[in-house]
Amino acid sequence: METYKEILAKNNQEHLLTYIENANEEQRKKLINQIENIDFEKLNKLYKISTEQKLISENKIEHINYTDKYKLSKNEYERLANIGKSIIENNQYAVVTMAGGQGTRLGHKGPKGTFLLNVCPKPMYLFEILATNLIKENEKYNVVLNWYIMTSTENDKQTEEFFKEHNYFNYPKENIKFFKQGNLPLIREDGKLIVDENYNIKYAADGNGCIYKAMREDGILQDMKSKGIKWIFIGSVDNALLNMVDPVLLGLTVNDGNKIGSKSIVKNSPHEKVGVFCKKNNVPTVIEYSELPEDMAEKTDDKGELLFGESHIMCNLYSIDALELISTKTLPYHSAHKKASYLMENGEIFEAKEPNAYKYEAFIFDGFNYFDEISILRGKREVDFAPIKNATGNDSPETAIKLYNNFHNCN
Ligand code: UTP
Secondary structure: OOOOHHHHHHOOOOOOHHHHHHOOOOOOOOHHHHHHOOOHHHHHHHHHHHHOOOOOOOOOEOOOOEHHHHHHHHHHHHHHHHHHHHHHOOOOOOEEEEOOOOOOOOOOOOOHHOOOOOOOOOOOHHHHHHHHHHHHHHHHOOOOEEEEEEEOOOHHHHHHHHHHHHHHHOOOHHHHHEEOOEEEOEOOOOOEEOOOOOOOEEEEEEHHHHHHHHHHHHOHHHHHHOOOOOOEEEEEOOOOOOOOHHHHHHHHHHHHHHEEEEEEEEOOOOOOOOOOOEOOOOOEEOOHHHHHHHHHHHHHOOOOOEEEEEEEEEEEEEEHHHHHHHOOOOOOEEEEEEOOOOEOOOOOEEEEOOOOOOEEEEHHHHHHHHHOOOOEOOOOHHHOOOOOOOOOOOOOHHHHHHHHHHOOOOO
């Protein structure tokens, strides 16, 4: 077996020797153990992704069909809603919340779900908003939906503690299950691993696309199967208007004979910075705004509708078979340039003011590629989407509060 010194030398990480020298006995043991357990082959490959220029690949990008929820006839709406309703009432439907993200843009200390949103009539935590909505749905369908919450190594303890402290926001505790996604080391721009103030290698969550693997590895898929769950909604923690139980989306997906579905909203302008649904090389996917050529972003159909106008809002639906399938696949990693503070070799903390490190993430929508079709239901921004991403400006608590209060007729 290679010694840690050999591993560090081979992988151009010898700067870590200084930390090993400076750490106390306990920290040293932990740090060496972490080094010996890193998959450097994988890490070196990931670092290459961030430094090599992206090749513009030959992709065939095409429009994808969608159904507008608000243009369905009354009969069709009810027919689809009834299909969905019967699945929900039979307790074959479950909800998953992705709460493993770091929320760096918002800058809130602690898990994003613990952010208090100053809505009317009383301020509510993001987790509380979700719990309250689900409780209402339970009453509507006379069921207790199983609620799964994905956390990450960074925030799992705090998240579970928070739920306990708040008595699970009155959600039946036995119907909530937490599970934890994986993580990957952060890499500085110069390719070096970084260390935190406790002499631990600094890791970050491996992206919401790792949810599929985490659900398999943590026994969540097995748990769902044992409970007879057939359809699963996966949504984000940071949308104050998230509708987690939409029988029309469920009914549409079942009626179309598809295994996956998603709610979209139309872009507010051709160049809004959001990912949009399309077909790439004949399969459904989401294309980032940065990847969509300008002329394509502006193209409209004969009714004047944007051809690439359906934004992905992290409102996704899967059959259990679809989740089983994706969970066996290896999704690609994307690299993101992030701010990461760290312990310098001289023992001082470097506070990052600008992005200085790469984080590697799998994206949830890369899972769509394993299917030929997806049912897309176009919703409405003012009904379905109040994201909290930034501390101020667009998609901030301020904009989300306005949307939330308007929707709930409370000002
Ligand atoms: P974002 O991609 O917007 O990331 O997450 P974020 O962590 O909230 O914020 P930034 O980019 O650091 O500012 C969209 C959804 O995916 C979840 C988030 O918790 C949010 O619900 N997510 C993201 C995870 O569960 N795990 C991850 O590794 C990343």
